[in-house]
Amino acid sequence: MGSLFSALSTASQSLQALxxxxxxxxxxxxxxxxxxxADQVPQFTSQxxxxxxxxxxxxxxxVTQDTRDAYADTAVQQQLSLQGLYQQLQTSLTPLQxxxxxSSSSAIPSALNQLFQSFSQWATQPNNxxxxxxxxxxxxxxxxxxxxxxxxxGQIQTSTTNDIQSTVTQINQDAAAIQSYNLEVxxxxxxxxxxxxxxxxxxxxxxxxxxxxxxxxxxxxxxxLLGGQTALVEGAQVNQLQAVNNTASNSGNxxxxxxxxILDSNGNDVTGSITSxxxxxxxxxxxxxxxxxxxxxxxxxxxxxxxxGLADSVNNVLDQATTSSxxxxxxxxxxxxxAPSGVAGSLAVSSTITGSQLxxxxxxxxxxxxxxxxxxxGLDSSSPGPVDGQGFTQYFGSLTSQVGYAVSNAGTSAxxxxxxxxxAESLQQQVSGVSLDEEATRLVQLQNSYQAVxxxxxxxxxxxxxxxxxxxx
Numbered sequence: 001m002g003s004l005f006s007a008l009s010t011a012s013q014s015l016q017a018l019x020x021x022x023x024x025x026x027x028x029x030x031x032x033x034x035x036x037x038a039d040q041v042p043q044f045t046s047q048x049x050x051x052x053x054x055x056x057x058x059x060x061x062x063v064t065q066d067t068r069d070a071y072a073d074t075a076v077q078q079q080l081s082l083q084g085l086y087q088q089l090q091t092s093l094t095p096l097q098x099x100x101x102x103s104s105s106s107a108i109p110s111a112l113n114q115l116f117q118s119f120s121q122w123a124t125q126p127n128n129x130x131x132x133x134x135x136x137x138x139x140x141x142x143x144x145x146x147x148x149x150x151x152x153x154g155q156i157q158t159s160t161t162n163d164i165q166s167t168v169t170q171i172n173q174d175a176a177a178i179q180s181y182n183l184e185v186x187x188x189x190x191x192x193x194x195x196x197x198x199x200x201x202x203x204x205x206x207x208x209x210x211x212x213x214x215x216x217x218x219x220x221x222x223x224x225l226l227g228g229q230t231a232l233v234e235g236a237q238v239n240q241l242q243a244v245n246n247t248a249s250n251s252g253n254x255x256x257x258x259x260x261x262i263l264d265s266n267g268n269d270v271t272g273s274i275t276s277x278x279x280x281x282x283x284x285x286x287x288x289x290x291x292x293x294x295x296x297x298x299x300x301x302x303x304x305x306x307x308x309g310l311a312d313s314v315n316n317v318l319d320q321a322t323t324s325s326x327x328x329x330x331x332x333x334x335x336x337x338x339a340p341s342g343v344a345g346s347l348a349v350s351s352t353i354t355g356s357q358l359x360x361x362x363x364x365x366x367x368x369x370x371x372x373x374x375x376x377x378g379l380d381s382s383s384p385g386p387v388d389g390q391g392f393t394q395y396f397g398s399l400t401s402q403v404g405y406a407v408s409n410a411g412t413s414a415x416x417x418x419x420x421x422x423x424a425e426s427l428q429q430q431v432s433g434v435s436l437d438e439e440a441t442r443l444v445q446l447q448n449s450y451q452a453v454x455x456x457x458x459x460x461x462x463x464x465x466x467x468x469x470x471x472x473x
Contacts, residue, residue, distance in 0.1 A: 073200060073203070081212070086410055090411050093289065102397050112310075116376075123370045123377050135332075143349055146306075164279065178238075182236055191220070206224070208277060212226055241262055241264060294342060306344070311333035314331075318358070318372065324360065331350055331353070333347060379391075
């Protein structure tokens with residue numbers, strides 16, 4: 001009887017192990033498409049058979065093996081971080097192409113072309129009131145084009161700043177989720193495939209926002225470092241980031257919006273350690289690209305340089321010229337260098353100048369009745385050019401090329417990086433992904449094994465009953 005009971009106990013333990021293995025397999029199928037889930041493989045170990053006891057010996061024990069691979073997960077996180085950088089650069093830079101466009105229908109190139117055509121036409125008949133009016137109108141159109149561009153860049157700047165704030169908020173939320181994971185596994189250190197999947201999904205999302213390094217801690221907890229240096233999450237401690245405006249003055253445009261810095265919970269500037277992820281892309285556009293165009297930090301900005309160069313060049317010619325009646329010339333353009341919107345945003349036609357006050361004649365010697373007007377007409381094509389050795393249209397074209405190259409480079413990099421992400425995810429899937437075909441095969445094997453052990457239980461039960469029936473009452 002002892003041997004029969006021992007066999008029954010052994011079969012019962014095997015059924016329990018097989019039942020757990022079937023549940024693991026079913027759970028794999030259910031979570032096959034769950035983000036961050038790693039395949040759980042049921043493994044069986046033989047229990048030592050002790051012939052001297054004859055009770056509760058032998059049988060099998062189920063031990064679930066987690067297929068998660070730290071190397072594969074890290075590779076995916078790193079590639080996602082670079083993808084976040086390039087995709088964000090492409091997204092944030094693309095609107096700049098609407099401002100810097102060299103096509104004839106674009107506001108600034110069209111206005112400049114119209115302005116210099118009006119100077120040429122005016123030079124043919126300096127006293128023609130209609131031509132004088134055309135010059136003033138073209139100048140007004142040019143000033144409006146610069147103002148519009150400044151407004152557009154300001155809107156892009158504000159939008160980028162808001163995106164930085166929202167991205168920092170998302171990083172802090174992900175860090176809090178990882179902190180919650182650490183607290184939960186600290187209370188229950190037993191492996192949990194569901195919690196592990198949630199953690200990996202959060203880490204991958206966080207990687208797309210900023211470059212991180214994950215260090216495994218005691219009891220399945222993790223430490224997350226920003227840029228490999230700043231601890232975002234360390235055990236039960238979470239250190240939140242904040243985005244702040246720098247107070248450094250802008251030498252070219254003191255009223256322009258300052259650049260943005262990222263500070264840790266202790267107030268330390270960690271901006272330099274953020275080298276990839278969408279936050280790095282936003283910071284690059286906000287702190288580098290936009291200041292180079294509209295001003296900020298210590299930069300005047302290309303658009304302001306162009307606007308000031310145009311206004312100063314035109315006004316200098318007119319200041320040295322005379323009207324047809326011999327009166328000194330008056331400036332055509334005005335601007336405020338320290339205006340919140342910069343030179344470009346404040347560029348305007350002088351409110352006091354009239355058509356008759358336009359000075360077409362060069363003061364001489366020699367005196368030329370349309371000398372100043374001819375000089376103005378040729379300003380854009382003069383050599384060297386009046387703005388950093390370039391003409392106004394040429395200088396605007398260089399700004400357009402700068403933006404176009406940045407957008408193109410970001411797009412190319414984003415496309416290439418998407419392929420690298422796909423390769424890393426494919427490797428991760430091969431190592432720890434769920435294969436429905438494999439799970440189906442395993443499930444059939446486990447069910448067959450379960451049926452076989454069940455038959456053993458049935459046979460042992462019948463034998464036991466027969467023995468009991470043989471005992472005389």
